[in-house]
Amino acid sequence: MLRMLAARLGQMVFVLFGISVLVFGVFFATPGADPTARIAGRGASPEVMARVRSAYGFDRPLPVQYARMMEKLFVSRDLTSFVDHGAPVVPEVMAAAPVTLSLVLWASLFWVVFSLAIGIVSAVLRDSWVDRFFMGIGLLGLSMPVFWLGEVVNLVTQSRFHDTWLFSWVPPLGYVPFSESPLGWARALLLPALTLSVAFIGLYARVLRAELLAAMGEDAIRTARAKGAGPARVWLWHGLRLSWLSYVSLFGMDFAQLVGGGALLTEVVFALPGVGRLTYQGLNTLDLPLIMATVMYAAVFVVLANAVIDGVYALLDPRIAEGRHGR
Amino acid sequence: MDAETLLSIEDLRLALPDGRVLLDGVSLSLARGEALGVVGESGSGKSLTAMTVMGLLPDVRSSGAVRFRARDLLMQDARAWRRLRGKEIAMIFQDPMTAFLPVRRVGAQIDEQIRLHEKLSRREARARTVRLLGEMGVPDPAAAAERFPHQLSGGLRQRAMIAMALSCAPALLIADEPTTALDVTVQAQILVLLTRLRETGAGLMLITHDMGVVAQACTHVAVLYAGVVVERGPVRAVLDAPLHPYTRALLAAMPPLDGPRPAHLPAIAGQPPAPDARPPGCVFAPRCPQVRPDCAIRPPVVRMGEQEVVCVLYAS
Incomplete structure (x- = not known):
């Protein structure tokens, strides 16, 4: 019974992990879906783009970005909106x-x-x-x-x-x-x-x-x-x-x-x-x-x-x- | 009809609303302490006859009479049917796996029947359930009552089914092929149970296609063919001296118990008539080896000693 419960829990965590990777992949790693351009706005200069990129961590490798996102979402829970200028999500x-x-x-x-x-x-x-x-x-x-x-x-x-x-x-x-x-x-x-x-x-x-x-x-x-x-x-x-x-x-x-x-x-x-x-x-x-x-x-x-x-x-x-x- | 007669069916006819004939003259009678075997091949109307006695057929036109303890069952209303079913007439079905509700415990299902008909507390009903299961030879009956149908073996399920049928001490028990779905050894045990039950004074109507089962467990037999009872009488008389050509063919198709086994068993040529293409005269005439021109007219019921037969061979 306890083992079944543990197995079930493990399954659930695995499914959640899969979903999070998928969603992250769709919005961050798909060619053309450049979050920096979205945040910086239309017609932003390369300097502004670079600043935004480093401020939000988009210049880091994808696994690091993913890990930071999850850490902010589940552990410190201080993930902030890109649009509402820092409102916690x-x-x-x-x-x-x-x-x-x-x-x-x-x-x-x-x-x-x-x-x-x-x-x-x-x-x-x-x-x-x-x-x-x-x-x-x-x-x-x-x-x-x-x-x-x-x-x-x-x-x-x-x-x-x-x-x-x-x-x-x-x-x-x-x-x-x-x-x-x-x-x-x-x-x-x-x-x-x-x-x-x-x-x-x-x-x-x-x-x-x-x-x-x-x-x-x-x-x-x-x-x-x-x-x-x-x-x-x-x-x-x-x-x-x-x-x-x-x-x-x-x-x-x-x-x-x-x-x-x-x-x-x-x-x-x-x-x-x-x-x-x-x-x-x-x-x-x-x-x-x-x-x-x-x-x-x-x-x-x-x-x-x-x-x-x-x-x-x-x-x-x-x-x-x-x-x-x-x- | 004497006082001992429990059930008498007189010239019962059933037809579908579109006019197709299902039963065409079924007459049976059953006294207390007797066991009547109703024999016939699939589609001959055995189960339909049983369902009519239980009042479980919704959309058919019926005529004739079904008398149970001098009451005409076909005339009574739904409420009277409900009081009768399970209490005075109980039924055992062919497949005990599907006949029980798969999602409720066996004991609860038996308790339910008891409490539907008698004012008993849960505890009293359960006590009777456990006692009945024990009498039916279920080992550890209290634990068995707490099990779900799929957790019991086929034989135990059928025993539980019989316990449920007997839970309100019915006067008539109808068993619709109770042993068909079981192993041969379990079959014999169940037949012994049913025979013992008859000795308590209840009547038993045993529906089967197996002449061996009839010989083992019944006192009387009625042979059904295409919705017509072609021959009936005491088991010994019918088995020793079958009169109707169909009964003879049926008995000839059984392998002999002793002596060399024949290479081929004789089979009856042809198929039983479909409900919408019935011959106007004797229903067996198209397949009968002794067919005569006067078979084209429905033969009368002839009494020969203890037996009754519907065949022109015996009409004087």
Whole structure:
């Protein structure tokens, strides 16, 4: 058990190392991606270029540059932005993380509740008009780009109908910390979270419906009915138990990549100062330390989530814990 | 129908919604303490008959009557079915690996059935589960109850399945090919278990394609061909003097127990009819070595001593 844990940890560190080398390579070692020219600005004289190069350490060999970058990012945590004239990057990411986490928590709550309800109802009433309606809506939600949906939501709730009773409660765009006002926090996040969750509801409901219907054809379900179990018990207790593996793994991956900054478009549209928006800013200005920090932050979450999913898998299906696969 | 009769199926017919015929006149009866073997090749309707008795077939049209303890099962509502299943009629399935839910412990699954039908605490249900597993010959039953299905051997899984089926002391036990997925030695042990169970007064309906299993474990036999019971009667009578040409062909296709082994076993030429291309008369006529012109009309049921046979050879 302890050895497995250690092996897992080693794997995670190795993956993180690989990602950091890759990102560093893309931005620093690719021909044409000369960070000195970016920082010095357009039309800088060779003297200025040389000064910047030595000030930022770009005249050193690449491995040394990489090591210094990592040291500043993880050990001394005083890596500073190239663009914002010395603003430290790590505190910036740490300040943005709670915003993203709040948004994604709300969104995942919505998408789990709604997709479970819709997926189960559609599976039980398969091929009825209810099922077709929900699956049609789901496809629609799946195919609406989140930035477009977000703009429409803003248009409706912030300007067109803001003064009607329906939307007068909607606060202006932006974020309210939980510690400042829990109610304001919830209100500021409700619409962004719903917008973000729409596509996931569509996807997850479809996945759950398909998995549930496949599970219901299994012998074990026939056994459950032969035992005298009622339909609710057969569907929810036996059916879900057999079918939620792929749902859970999908959830783990999506949750991690959203917390890692995948909610970028939603954050930009709703002006939420989260990690996604920070990444967006970094990319806009090609602020390499900032990009480095946000990408590493995202990678940590994805790698962590993977480990957690593997653990949950073993809990849900004892056969996996013993290295056996297949039903 | 006398008081001892547990289950009687009268002229049961099943058809798919599109009109294809699955069962076309199945009549069976089973008394307390009897074991009825239902024999036939794949697709003959053995399992369908069992599923009908359990009420587990959703989209079929049925006619005829299935009487269990003087109740017509085909007429009852879903709630009555649910009370019946698992409590009065229990079923054992062919493959105990897939029949258990793979992600829950065996004991928990047996407890569940007990608690679905009886008001018992978790602890009381588990005590009964462990006792049943022990009676079924599972070594260290308390530990076995804490295992997942894939952690038990095939024989132990089937024993656990039987323990689950017996957990509410059903009056009728339906076993759908209970030994097909098992080793030969384990097969014999499971058959002994099932035979012992019959001695407690329950009825057993054993579905199989193996005449050897019938000879070993049953008191009565019904031979099914293409959804029709072609012959039925006590096992000894049917095995000693098979009347229907299909029964004879089936028995001839079994290797003899003693004497020299023949180089070739006789096989029945042809294929059973598809549900949408059934012959109008006797269903076996296209493959029958003794086919006659009057086979084109459905032959009546003829009683010959203890046996019943559906064949023109015996119509007077």
